[in-house]
Amino acid sequence: MPSYSMGQAARLLGVSPETVRRWADGGSPAVERDGAGRRVIEGAALAAFARERGAGLHAVPEDDVSTSVRNSFVGIVTAVRVDDVAAQVEVQSGPHRLVSLVTREAVEEPGLGVGVTVTARVKSTDVHVDLR
Numbered sequence: 001m002p003s004y005s006m007g008q009a010a011r012l013l014g015v016s017p018e019t020v021r022r023w024a025d026g027g028s029p030a031v032e033r034d035g036a037g038r039r040v041i042e043g044a045a046l047a048a049f050a051r052e053r054g055a056g057l058h059a060v061p062e063d064d065v066s067t068s069v070r071n072s073f074v075g076i077v078t079a080v081r082v083d084d085v086a087a088q089v090e091v092q093s094g095p096h097r098l099v100s101l102v103t104r105e106a107v108e109e110p111g112l113g114v115g116v117t118v119t120a121r122v123k124s125t126d127v128h129v130d131l132r
Contacts, residue, residue: 001042001043001044001113001115002043002115002116002117003032003034003040003041003042003043004040004041004043004046004117005038005039005040006020006021006024006039006041008117009029009041009046011074012046012050012074012075012076012117013049013050013053013094014094020041021039023049024039024041028049029041029045029046029048029049030042030045042115043076043113043114043115043116044114044115045115046076046115047076047077047078047092047114047115048078050075050076050078050092051078051092051097071121071122071123072119072120072121072122073091073093073094073096073098073119073120073121073122074093074117074118074119074132075091075092075093075094075096075098075117075118075119075120076091076092076093076115076116076117076118077089077090077091077112077113077114077115077116077117077118078090078091078092078097078114079114080107080112080113080114082104082107082108083104084104085103085104086101086102086103086104087101087102087103087104087106087107088100088101089102089107089112089118089129091118091120091129093120098120098122100120100129102129106129110131111131112129112131116131117131117132118130118131118132119132
């Protein structure tokens with residue numbers, strides 16, 4: 001399970017690192033210490049917090065992959081439902097909740113799961129999800 005630094009969480013939530021620190025000092029989201037003593041937030045906890053907050057806008061970073069798709073949403077996976085053939089992936093990107101229906105293989109092969117950072121790209125009626 002991935003974990004996120006205060007700065008990484010801030011970028012995903014669309015706020016400053018100081019805001020995330022204040023929220024963490026208040027008890028939510030829950031933080032832990034990594035091996036170097038830095039405060040980190042477990043991916044699943046950040047996903048739950050992002051879903052609850054649903055606030056902030058997220059621009060695609062300049063160093064992102066080159067693509068013709070212009071509607072891109074950086075976010076965190078908040079839910080994955082998999083059946084025999086298909087899968088449903090929910091992404092919270094600031095106030096935007098995106099749901100993508102993809103193949104089971106498209107979820108399992110790259111290791112998509114709750115708490116993973118992704119970029120959801122929307123073109124016409126298709127949503128492409130890129131691991132970050």
